[in-house]
Amino acid sequence: MHKMLNIALRRFVVQECEEQEDNFQRMCRRNVRDATNPLELPQTLFTKYFRVNKPAFKYLLETCGSSIQPGKKQFSVPIIIKLSACLRLFAEGGYQTGIGKDYYVGLAQSTLSKILVEILDVFEKVICPYWIKVPKSEEEKRKIVQMFYLKHKIPGVTGCLDGTHVRIIAPTENKYLYYNRKGNYSLNVMLLCDNDLNIRYVDASHPGACHDSFIWNSSGLRAYCEQQYLQGVTYFWFLGDAGYPLEPWLLTPHRNPHEGSTEMKFNEVHSKCRNIIERTNGVLKNRWRCLLGARELHYTPKKAEKIINACCCLLNICIFFKTDEVPHNGTDVYIPGGEVFSITSSQNLNVAQMVRTNIGNSLT
Incomplete structure (x- = not known):
């Protein structure tokens, strides 16, 4: 009995010390x-x-x-x-x-x-x-178009599109959906930027195993672009890489162009113009380093999505208030794999091909 009292007393003393x-x-x-x-x-x-x-x-x-x-x-x-x-x-x-x-x-x-x-x-x-808004007014669009055209001679460009992966810890549910081709768990984040590095659209809701084209096809941004096109707004478009489908409102590079051809010239100018989204991604991750591939977000996918959205918003705020840039040490490179999935009609595809060809001819 005496021994048990001593043990209880010790536990009480330890507990009191821990509380203090x-x-x-x-x-x-x-x-x-x-x-x-x-x-x-x-x-x-x-x-x-x-x-x-x-x-x-x-x-x-x-x-x-x-x-x-x-x-x-x-x-x-x-x-x-x-x-x-x-x-x-x-x-x-x-x-x-x-x-x-x-x-x-x-x-x-x-x-x-x-x-x-x-x-x-x-x-x-x-x-x-x-702070994160797709350019919708005619005046705002034309201002962005003018800046892209003055620098790269591609008309009608209102933004550049790309996907980037943000690492997260392995989720407890549907873990396989978040396992990407690099062997990490991640969210595949679709970003749209303008000529000033402002992020105009972000979709961080998709698991890392999703292809860029799937995210685009299911996005509210594509639905908005298609609606605008059907209403007669046919002279504005975004630029995307080969991981996206060619559409009248999204111009992608030619596949396997011949050396010295107008298609090759278009691809070269297209790549230089679209480089701004790569820079935007780099600036975003270097300023808010919780998004860097060397780190990972220790949160559920839903909370990680909210953190990514907040960081994108903060980047725009930093640009508006002219905050000094953080030195850019490069960023994560992710090459999408798999077949590009397109849901555009053959008629719209023909229109997009014609637009791309006409721009290519104007560049020579």
Whole structure:
């Protein structure tokens, strides 16, 4: 009996010590958090740390602050710390525990996890719909067309399209759907950019095993383009690589052109013009390194999709507020495999071939 009491007493003492240690850590985090203001950092260090400049941060702070109800508890986390923590997570990737121990964050992993849900919800409902938009007005389209034409002499281009893979941990359900040709689990993300590197459309909802053409064919973007075409808007198009089907609203390169032919010339100019989407992808992943292939998102596919959307939105915000570019160290290269699947009619295919041929002839 005496022995059992000793064991119970030891357990009680250990439990009390652990609780005191946890309370001490909470107090330390709270003291660090309450004593710091990220906006007091010099601009250069601030941008390096959070990947946005102060004007962009203040805009995000105001938007998130007006969308998130302030905490009622005495020690609730201020909105400035919530935003800082999420930007650090997007900027560096890694685990939430490591980000939480950051000097300018000071949060427990469980708290950071809840905050991430809050901030992503604001991005999904408020910020992303405002900053990621397909060019729709005639004036906006013509401005983009003019810039592409001045540089590359291809008329009618309103954007460039490509897919990129973002690694995730193996999902618990339908794991095989996310296993890509490189041997990783990923989401295959379709991006559309304009001449200024702004991301105009993002679809991060598809597993890594999906082909680029499948994602395009099932996207709302293609449905919109087809609707516009049927309404008589037949003089604007996007550029895509050989992983996409040729359509009147999506021009792809010729397959196996002869050396010195107009088809070869078209492919060369097409490739130079479309290079901007490769650069956009590189800038996106180098600024928000949680998306780099060397790292992976430790979240469910649905939450990973929201993080990708938020990062795309943040890139546009950085461009608008003229945040300094992060040095570009190259990005992940993924060559799509498998047969391109097309759902366009033979009539539309003939129209697209004619448009492509006419552009090629104008380039010689």
